[in-house]
Amino acid sequence: AQTVTQSQPEMSVQEAETVTLSCTYDTSESNYYLFWYKQPPSRQMILVIRQEAYKQQNATENRFSVNFQKAAKSFSLKISDSQLGDTAMYFCAFMKKNSGGYQKVTFGTGTKLQVIP
Amino acid sequence: EPEVTQTPSHQVTQMGQEVILRCVPISNHLYFYWYRQILGQKVEFLVSFYNNEISEKSEIFDDQFSVERPDGSNFTLKIRSTKLEDSAMYFCASRSGDTQYFGPGTRLTVL
Numbered sequence: 001a002q003t004v005t006q007s008q009p010e011m012s013v014q015e016a017e018t019v020t021l022s023c024t025y026d027t028s029e030s031n032y033y034l035f036w037y038k039q040p041p042s043r044q045m046i047l048v049i050r051q052e053a054y055k056q057q058n059a060t061e062n063r064f065s066v067n068f069q070k071a072a073k074s075f076s077l078k079i080s081d082s083q084l085g086d087t088a089m090y091f092c093a094f095m096k097k098n099s100g101g102y103q104k105v106t107f108g109t110g111t112k113l114q115v116i117p
Numbered sequence: 118e119p120e121v122t123q124t125p126s127h128q129v130t131q132m133g134q135e136v137i138l139r140c141v142p143i144s145n146h147l148y149f150y151w152y153r154q155i156l157g158q159k160v161e162f163l164v165s166f167y168n169n170e171i172s173e174k175s176e177i178f179d180d181q182f183s184v185e186r187p188d189g190s191n192f193t194l195k196i197r198s199t200k201l202e203d204s205a206m207y208f209c210a211s212r213s214g215d216t217q218y219f220g221p222g223t224r225l226t227v228l
Binding site: 033035037042043044045046047050052091095097103104105106107108109110 | 150154159160161162175206210212217222
Protein backbone atom coordinates (compact mmCIF):
# COMPACT_ATOMS: atom_id res chain seq x y z
CA ALA A 1 0.00 0.00 0.00
CA GLN A 2 1.07 3.53 -0.64
CA THR A 3 1.43 6.18 2.03
CA VAL A 4 1.87 9.91 1.68
CA THR A 5 3.28 11.99 4.52
CA GLN A 6 3.13 15.74 4.95
CA SER A 7 5.02 16.67 8.08
CA GLN A 8 4.09 20.36 8.16
CA PRO A 9 0.48 20.78 9.37
CA GLU A 10 0.64 24.56 9.05
CA MET A 11 2.90 27.12 7.41
CA SER A 12 2.84 30.82 6.80
CA VAL A 13 4.61 33.05 4.32
CA GLN A 14 4.74 36.75 3.64
CA GLU A 15 3.13 37.93 0.45
CA ALA A 16 5.62 37.96 -2.46
CA GLU A 17 7.97 35.58 -0.65
CA THR A 18 8.75 31.96 -1.53
CA VAL A 19 7.61 28.96 0.46
CA THR A 20 8.30 25.24 0.15
CA LEU A 21 5.89 22.55 1.27
CA SER A 22 7.29 19.09 1.98
CA CYS A 23 5.96 15.70 1.05
CA THR A 24 7.36 12.21 1.26
CA TYR A 25 5.79 9.01 0.09
CA ASP A 26 6.35 5.32 0.31
CA THR A 27 5.70 2.87 -2.47
CA SER A 28 7.14 -0.21 -4.09
CA GLU A 29 5.77 0.87 -7.46
CA SER A 30 8.12 2.17 -10.13
CA ASN A 31 5.56 3.84 -12.32
CA TYR A 32 3.34 6.42 -10.71
CA TYR A 33 2.20 10.01 -10.61
CA LEU A 34 2.44 12.64 -7.93
CA PHE A 35 0.19 15.63 -7.54
CA TRP A 36 -0.29 18.70 -5.47
CA TYR A 37 -3.90 19.73 -4.98
CA LYS A 38 -5.04 22.99 -3.45
CA GLN A 39 -8.16 23.25 -1.32
CA PRO A 40 -9.17 26.85 -0.57
CA PRO A 41 -11.81 27.68 2.06
CA SER A 42 -14.49 26.88 -0.51
CA ARG A 43 -13.22 23.29 -0.14
CA GLN A 44 -13.07 22.61 -3.86
CA MET A 45 -10.09 20.42 -4.77
CA ILE A 46 -7.99 22.13 -7.44
CA LEU A 47 -5.07 20.52 -9.25
CA VAL A 48 -1.94 22.64 -8.89
CA ILE A 49 0.75 20.53 -10.51
CA ARG A 50 1.54 16.94 -11.48
CA GLN A 51 4.72 14.95 -11.93
CA GLU A 52 5.23 11.65 -13.72
CA ALA A 53 7.69 9.44 -11.88
CA TYR A 54 9.60 8.38 -14.97
CA LYS A 55 10.35 12.00 -15.89
CA GLN A 56 13.47 13.34 -14.27
CA GLN A 57 12.67 16.95 -15.08
CA ASN A 58 10.82 18.74 -12.34
CA ALA A 59 7.38 20.00 -13.30
CA THR A 60 6.65 23.72 -13.26
CA GLU A 61 3.42 25.61 -13.61
CA ASN A 62 3.83 29.38 -13.52
CA ARG A 63 4.72 30.25 -9.90
CA PHE A 64 4.52 26.64 -8.78
CA SER A 65 7.34 24.15 -9.15
CA VAL A 66 8.28 20.84 -7.61
CA ASN A 67 11.49 19.24 -6.43
CA PHE A 68 11.06 15.56 -7.21
CA GLN A 69 13.66 13.27 -5.68
CA LYS A 70 12.65 9.77 -6.73
CA ALA A 71 15.33 7.88 -4.82
CA ALA A 72 14.50 9.76 -1.65
CA LYS A 73 10.74 9.50 -2.36
CA SER A 74 10.39 13.20 -1.82
CA PHE A 75 8.11 15.60 -3.66
CA SER A 76 8.15 19.18 -2.41
CA LEU A 77 6.16 22.11 -3.77
CA LYS A 78 7.69 25.55 -4.13
CA ILE A 79 5.44 28.56 -4.43
CA SER A 80 7.20 31.67 -5.65
CA ASP A 81 5.93 35.23 -5.29
CA SER A 82 3.21 34.08 -2.90
CA GLN A 83 -0.16 35.73 -3.31
CA LEU A 84 -3.08 36.10 -0.91
CA GLY A 85 -5.08 33.77 -3.12
CA ASP A 86 -2.59 31.00 -2.41
CA THR A 87 -3.98 30.73 1.12
CA ALA A 88 -5.39 27.20 1.23
CA MET A 89 -4.86 23.65 2.36
CA TYR A 90 -2.37 21.87 0.11
CA PHE A 91 -2.54 18.12 -0.35
CA CYS A 92 0.22 15.97 -1.75
CA ALA A 93 -1.18 12.95 -3.57
CA PHE A 94 0.00 9.73 -5.18
CA MET A 95 -1.51 7.66 -7.95
CA LYS A 96 0.00 4.47 -9.24
CA LYS A 97 -0.14 3.58 -12.88
CA ASN A 98 -1.32 0.19 -13.89
CA SER A 99 -2.68 -1.40 -17.00
CA GLY A 100 -6.15 -1.71 -15.55
CA GLY A 101 -6.56 2.03 -15.34
CA TYR A 102 -8.40 1.87 -12.04
CA GLN A 103 -5.97 4.02 -10.13
CA LYS A 104 -7.16 5.65 -6.95
CA VAL A 105 -5.48 8.71 -5.48
CA THR A 106 -3.91 8.48 -2.03
CA PHE A 107 -3.73 11.80 -0.21
CA GLY A 108 -1.50 13.13 2.51
CA THR A 109 -2.92 14.86 5.57
CA GLY A 110 -2.41 18.32 4.12
CA THR A 111 -0.49 21.50 4.92
CA LYS A 112 -2.46 24.60 5.76
CA LEU A 113 -0.72 27.58 4.13
CA GLN A 114 -1.46 31.12 5.23
CA VAL A 115 -0.18 33.99 3.09
CA ILE A 116 0.28 37.09 5.21
CA PRO A 117 -0.18 40.53 3.65
CA GLU B 118 -12.92 24.56 -19.54
CA PRO B 119 -15.02 21.49 -18.69
CA GLU B 120 -15.58 20.84 -15.00
CA VAL B 121 -16.95 18.14 -12.77
CA THR B 122 -20.14 19.38 -11.14
CA GLN B 123 -21.88 18.10 -8.02
CA THR B 124 -25.31 18.66 -6.55
CA PRO B 125 -26.42 19.59 -4.00
CA SER B 126 -23.62 21.67 -2.52
CA HIS B 127 -24.96 21.01 0.96
CA GLN B 128 -27.31 18.26 2.11
CA VAL B 129 -28.74 17.98 5.59
CA THR B 130 -30.47 14.75 6.55
CA GLN B 131 -31.71 12.87 9.57
CA MET B 132 -29.91 9.75 10.76
CA GLY B 133 -31.34 6.66 9.10
CA GLN B 134 -32.50 8.48 5.98
CA GLU B 135 -31.32 7.70 2.48
CA VAL B 136 -29.37 10.29 0.52
CA ILE B 137 -28.29 10.46 -3.08
CA LEU B 138 -25.38 12.63 -4.04
CA ARG B 139 -25.13 13.56 -7.68
CA CYS B 140 -22.20 14.20 -9.92
CA VAL B 141 -21.81 15.09 -13.57
CA PRO B 142 -18.32 14.04 -14.68
CA ILE B 143 -16.49 15.67 -17.55
CA SER B 144 -18.21 14.43 -20.68
CA ASN B 145 -15.48 12.40 -22.38
CA HIS B 146 -14.12 10.82 -19.21
CA LEU B 147 -14.61 7.11 -18.62
CA TYR B 148 -13.38 6.57 -15.06
CA PHE B 149 -15.25 7.91 -12.08
CA TYR B 150 -14.51 8.07 -8.38
CA TRP B 151 -15.97 9.05 -5.06
CA TYR B 152 -13.90 10.28 -2.13
CA ARG B 153 -14.85 11.67 1.23
CA GLN B 154 -13.24 14.05 3.66
CA ILE B 155 -14.37 14.13 7.26
CA LEU B 156 -13.82 17.60 8.68
CA GLY B 157 -10.21 18.10 9.65
CA GLN B 158 -9.09 14.80 8.19
CA LYS B 159 -7.54 13.74 4.94
CA VAL B 160 -9.36 12.84 1.78
CA GLU B 161 -10.17 9.12 1.60
CA PHE B 162 -10.93 6.97 -1.40
CA LEU B 163 -14.35 5.32 -1.45
CA VAL B 164 -14.91 3.73 -4.83
CA SER B 165 -13.91 3.72 -8.47
CA PHE B 166 -16.25 2.95 -11.36
CA TYR B 167 -15.60 2.01 -14.94
CA ASN B 168 -17.66 0.45 -17.69
CA ASN B 169 -20.77 0.43 -15.51
CA GLU B 170 -19.26 -1.49 -12.68
CA ILE B 171 -17.24 -0.96 -9.54
CA SER B 172 -13.56 -1.55 -10.19
CA GLU B 173 -12.26 -0.95 -6.69
CA LYS B 174 -13.72 -0.02 -3.33
CA SER B 175 -12.31 0.75 0.07
CA GLU B 176 -13.32 -0.81 3.36
CA ILE B 177 -15.35 2.32 4.07
CA PHE B 178 -17.60 1.48 1.14
CA ASP B 179 -19.81 -1.07 2.84
CA ASP B 180 -23.29 -2.36 1.99
CA GLN B 181 -24.83 0.96 2.93
CA PHE B 182 -23.17 2.59 -0.07
CA SER B 183 -23.91 2.13 -3.74
CA VAL B 184 -23.00 3.90 -6.96
CA GLU B 185 -24.78 4.14 -10.23
CA ARG B 186 -24.48 5.75 -13.61
CA PRO B 187 -28.18 5.96 -14.44
CA ASP B 188 -27.69 7.71 -17.75
CA GLY B 189 -24.91 8.98 -19.97
CA SER B 190 -24.08 11.96 -17.83
CA ASN B 191 -24.83 11.43 -14.13
CA PHE B 192 -22.87 9.45 -11.56
CA THR B 193 -24.52 9.00 -8.19
CA LEU B 194 -23.54 7.89 -4.71
CA LYS B 195 -26.33 6.55 -2.52
CA ILE B 196 -26.13 6.05 1.21
CA ARG B 197 -29.05 3.87 2.25
CA SER B 198 -29.31 4.58 5.95
CA THR B 199 -27.14 7.47 7.02
CA LYS B 200 -25.20 7.49 10.26
CA LEU B 201 -23.80 10.44 12.17
CA GLU B 202 -20.30 9.43 11.11
CA ASP B 203 -21.25 9.78 7.45
CA SER B 204 -21.13 13.55 7.92
CA ALA B 205 -18.36 14.64 5.59
CA MET B 206 -17.51 16.36 2.35
CA TYR B 207 -18.01 14.01 -0.58
CA PHE B 208 -15.98 14.59 -3.71
CA CYS B 209 -16.66 13.12 -7.10
CA ALA B 210 -13.80 12.87 -9.58
CA SER B 211 -13.43 11.81 -13.17
CA ARG B 212 -10.29 10.86 -14.99
CA SER B 213 -8.84 11.43 -18.39
CA GLY B 214 -5.38 10.13 -19.02
CA ASP B 215 -3.56 10.13 -15.72
CA THR B 216 -5.14 13.02 -13.89
CA GLN B 217 -8.26 13.03 -11.78
CA TYR B 218 -10.37 16.16 -11.80
CA PHE B 219 -12.45 16.81 -8.75
CA GLY B 220 -15.83 18.38 -8.36
CA PRO B 221 -16.56 21.08 -5.78
CA GLY B 222 -17.92 18.55 -3.30
CA THR B 223 -21.19 18.00 -1.44
CA ARG B 224 -21.17 18.73 2.25
CA LEU B 225 -23.33 16.08 3.93
CA THR B 226 -24.55 16.77 7.44
CA VAL B 227 -26.29 13.96 9.29
CA LEU B 228 -28.28 15.02 12.34
